Structures are given as structure tokens and as C-alpha cells.
Amino acid sequence: MISIVLAITALIAWLNARFLKLPSTIGVMAAALMLSAAALLLDRLGLDAPHAFGAKLLGTFDFSEVLMQGMLSVLLFAGALQVDLRELAAYRWQIALLAFGGTVAAALLVGFGLHAILPYVGLPLPLGYCLVFGALIAPTDPISVTGLLRKLGAPHNLETVISGESLFNDGVGIVVFVVMAELAASHQVPAAGDVVLLLLREAGGGILFGVALGFVSYILLASIDSYQEEVLITVATVLGGYALAHRLGVSGPLAMVATGILIGNLGRQHAMSSKTEEHVDQFWELLDGIFNAILFVLIGFEAMVLPLSATLLAGGAAAIIVTLVARLLTAGLPVAWFQRHGGLPKGAWQVLTWGGLRGGISVALALSLPASPYRDILVTVTYEVVVFSILVQGMTTGPLVRRLVPCTG
Numbered sequence: 001m002i003s004i005v006l007a008i009t010a011l012i013a014w015l016n017a018r019f020l021k022l023p024s025t026i027g028v029m030a031a032a033l034m035l036s037a038a039a040l041l042l043d044r045l046g047l048d049a050p051h052a053f054g055a056k057l058l059g060t061f062d063f064s065e066v067l068m069q070g071m072l073s074v075l076l077f078a079g080a081l082q083v084d085l086r087e088l089a090a091y092r093w094q095i096a097l098l099a100f101g102g103t104v105a106a107a108l109l110v111g112f113g114l115h116a117i118l119p120y121v122g123l124p125l126p127l128g129y130c131l132v133f134g135a136l137i138a139p140t141d142p143i144s145v146t147g148l149l150r151k152l153g154a155p156h157n158l159e160t161v162i163s164g165e166s167l168f169n170d171g172v173g174i175v176v177f178v179v180m181a182e183l184a185a186s187h188q189v190p191a192a193g194d195v196v197l198l199l200l201r202e203a204g205g206g207i208l209f210g211v212a213l214g215f216v217s218y219i220l221l222a223s224i225d226s227y228q229e230e231v232l233i234t235v236a237t238v239l240g241g242y243a244l245a246h247r248l249g250v251s252g253p254l255a256m257v258a259t260g261i262l263i264g265n266l267g268r269q270h271a272m273s274s275k276t277e278e279h280v281d282q283f284w285e286l287l288d289g290i291f292n293a294i295l296f297v298l299i300g301f302e303a304m305v306l307p308l309s310a311t312l313l314a315g316g317a318a319a320i321i322v323t324l325v326a327r328l329l330t331a332g333l334p335v336a337w338f339q340r341h342g343g344l345p346k347g348a349w350q351v352l353t354w355g356g357l358r359g360g361i362s363v364a365l366a367l368s369l370p371a372s373p374y375r376d377i378l379v380t381v382t383y384e385v386v387v388f389s390i391l392v393q394g395m396t397t398g399p400l401v402r403r404l405v406p407c408t409g
Contacts, residue, residue: 001060009290009297023147024289025296026394032300033387039304054304063298064368067360071291072170073242073256077234078288080167080260081281087160088261094161094338098352099168102330103138107176109326110134114319121314128184129374135180136366136378137323137385139173141359142166145351148398153409155345161335162355170361171254175202177365185370206251210258213241217263222271227279230272234263234280295360299386302363306380315377316384323385327356347404355397358389 009028012035016027036054043051088095111134115127125133142162149159179195217237221230241259245252268277332353339348366382369375401407 001057004057005061005294005297009294012297013293023394025292026390028293029296029300029387029390032297033303033391036301036303051304054301058298058301058305061298062367063302064364066298067295067364068368069242069246071295072253072361072364073238074287074291075295076167076170076253076256077238077260078284079163080257081264081284083163083167083261083264084160085261085265087157088164091157091161091164094335094344095164095168097334098161098165098331100172102165102334103169103172104176106326106330107131107134107138107173107180109329110137110319110322111180113322113326117318117322118315121318122311123315123318123377125374125377126184128180129372129378131180132177132184132369133319133366133378133382134326135173135177136362136382137319137358138176139170139358139361140166140356141361142355142357145355145357145394145397149401151409152398152401152405152407154401154405154407157343158345158348158351158405161344161348162352165331167257168254171203171206171251171257173361174253174365175199175251178202181369201249202251203254205248206245206254207258209245209248209250210241210255211262213237213244213255214259214262214266217259218267218271221263221267221276225273225276227273227276230276231280231283234284237263296390299360299363299383299390302383303387306383307376308380312377312380313384316381316388319381319385320388323358324353328353331356345405347401347406350404351397351401354393354400357393358386360386362386 012028012031013024015031016022016024020027020031022030039050039054042048108131111127111131114133115125115130118125118130142165146159146163149162175198179198214237217233220233224230237259238256242252242256245255272280332349335344335352336349338344339346362382363379363386366379369378
């Protein structure tokens with residue numbers, strides 16, 4: 001089945017590169033969605049073999065497990081490896097406000113907003129499950145947007161803020177999701193002290209563990225000059241470190257971000273030759289591209305097994321509106337203030353608001369929820385928001401950037 005998924009992903013990626021010519025993640029997901037729609041249509045016409053095959057294929061994978069315990073460590077490390085620590089430090093307050101305060105605030109705003117609106121579309125949900133949705137939809141995925149900004153020649157500090165926010169808000173969002181899921185399952189509000197301890201252990205512990213792991217890897221990298229072994233050390237650091245973080249009860253995503261930033265800066269400057277640096281960058285860039293293609297193909301194929309109805313579509317539309325409003329309030333308005341006082345370019349707040357795409361983490365967190373009367377609703381609504389985010393927002397961010405942001409490309 002893994003071989004089949006890889007073959008399908010390669011074919012879809014080729015079709016996109018040859019004919020659609022869309023940004024890679026958007027193109028492969030759009031193509032996968034079209035195949036899913038074709039399979040569903042053929043199933044309605046009595047030809048159920050393609051749909052049955054797709055459902056069987058998806059049934060062999062635990063999407064949440066594959067992403068959260070496999071792909072995520074690679075994707076986060078690969079992204080963090082390219083972050084310039086000096087630029088990150090220059091915008092540390094903006095990134096911290098967006099990634100930590102903004103993520104928590106967005107989760108709460110989406111949760112309470114959805115709880116107020118959903119009854120009007122015939123889809124009432126308990127407040128606890130609305131807050132769960134808020135937590136799982138809060139993390140953003142910048143993969144398409146940052147590549148677009150780089151291609152258009154947008155100011156580099158805008159890319160730094162977008163990528164820095166996303167790298168850290170994944171870990172924060174997962175911690176908030178754990179708290180909200182416990183609240184929904186137990187129907188009791190966790191004690192404030194317990195929440196603070198969980199945040200300190202998961203977030204603070206994850207960052208400290210990642211720094212320590214990065215230093216150990218740095219020492220190993222600095223002791224040799226052989227790119228094959230040094231690439232292997234980075235792979236072992238990521239896969240072994242993520243598993244160890246999980247065993248220690250600290251945030252693996254935040255640990256990988258901290259490790260990637262340390263190796264990408266300290267390791268790049270003092271532990272790698274130019275040849276090793278080139279091979280490490282090429283290896284992780286390639287791995288990042290392959291994993292993202294597989295991830296978005298799987299997201300596109302999930303459409304074949306999701307329940308859909310007019311009520312669920314209306315609920316998804318309501319969730320899209322609430323999510324965008326929350327993004328405006330928790331990211332757009334703070335960035336508008338920083339735009340005047342913090343050196344960010346004109347148009348930054350509009351790009352941060354509209355370019356806050358949702359991705360695979362949101363779908364994986366929704367699928368990880370235990371069985372309940374509301375699980376299928378949350379999964380479907382989450383999927384609708386993610387698809388809208390990637391296809392509609394992702395496709396229109398380019399023209400928005402060209403119109404509002406001074407670009408050199």
C-alpha cells in the first residue's frame with residue numbers, strides 16, 4: 001500500500017508539474033480531490049471499483065498516526081533548518097505574540113464563535129467540542145505561502161514572521177488541543193494550575209529538550225567531516241529525538257523546531273563544511289517536498305470517506321467565516337500595529353490574515369479524536385475548512401501579495 005501511495009503521488013505530482021502548473025502542495029491536493037470526486041461520481045453511477053479501492057487504501061493508513069508520529073517531525077525540522085536565528089530574534093516579539101498568544105486566543109474565539117453560530121445552520125455542538133475544533137484549527141501551515149513570497153521577491157522579514165509563527169504554533173496548538181479534548185471528554189474545566197503545568201511541561205520542556213538534543217547533534221557533527229555520516233546524524237536526531245520527546249512527555253513538535261534552528265545556525269556555521277551543508281540542505285529539502293506531496297495527496301483522498309450533507313456543508317461554511325474572523329483579530333490586527341511600529345512592510349497584516357492557511361495537522365488532530373456522537377461532524381467541518389484554506393486562500397494569496405506588498409520579483 002505504501003508503494004501504491006508513492007506511485008499515485010508521483011503520478012499526481014507529474015500531472016501538476018506538466019499540466020496544472022500550480023504550486024506543488026496546492027496542485028497535488030487539487031488533483032487528488034478531482035480523482036476523489038470522479039470516484040464518488042462513478043460509485044453513484046454503479047461503478048464502485050475505484051471508490052472501493054480508494055476506501056481500502058485509506059483504511060490501511062491511520063492518517064493521524066502517520067502524520068503526528070511520522071511525517072511531522074521531518075516537516076518541522078526541515079522548515080526550522082532554513083530559519084536564520086538572527087532574523088528570528090529580530091522579530092521575536094511579533095512571532096511570540098502570534099505563535100503563543102495568537103494561537104490560544106484564536107482557539108478560544110473560534111470555539112465560542114462556532115458555538116454561537118452553528119445552531120442557526122442546524123448543527124449545534126456542545127461548547128467543549130467547539131473549543132476542541134478551535135484548538136485543532138488554530139495552527140497554520142505556511143508551506144505554499146512562504147514559497148510564493150520567496151518567488152515574488154517579497155520582503156524577507158514578512159516570510160520570517162510567517163514561517164516563525166507557523167513553526168511554533170504547531171506545538172502550541174497541539175498542547176491547547178490536548179487541554180480542550182480533556183475538557184470535552186470529562187465535561188469538567190481543568191484546574192488552572194494543571195493547565196499551566198501542562199503548558200510548562202509540554203511547551204517549555206519541548207523547547208529545552210530540543211536545545212539539548214541540538215547541542216548533542218552539533219557536537220557529533222563538529223567531530224567529523226563526512227557528509228554521508230553527517231546527514232545520517234541529522235536523520236537519527238530527528239526520528240530518535242521525536243520518539244524520545246514523546247516518551248518524556250514533552251512537545252515533540254517544539255523540540256524539532258528548537259533542534260532544527262540550532263543545527264541550521266550553530267551547526268551550519270561551526271560544524272559543517274560547505275560540501276556537507278549543501279548535501280544536508282538538499283537532502284532535507286527533497287524529503288520535505290516528498291512528504292508534503294504525500295500528505296496533501298492523502299488529504300485530497302480523504303474526501304472519498306467523509307460523510308457529506310447540506311447541513312455539514314453549511315456548518316463548514318460557518319466555520320470558515322468564524323476562522324477567518326478569528327485570524328483577523330488574533331493575527332491581522334496585531335501585525336497591523338507591528339507594521340507601523342516594527343518594520344514590517346505595507347500590506348503585511350492582510351497577507352498574514354488571508355495567508356494563514358490550515359493544513360494536515362488540523363485534519364490529523366480531528367481524526368485522532370475518540371469515537372463520540374460529534375467526531376464525524378468535527379472531522380468533516382475541519383476538512384472543509386482545510387480544503388477551502390488551501391485551494392481558495394492558497395490560490396488567491398499570490399495576487400494579494402502582488403497588489404499589496406512591495407515585491408522585487
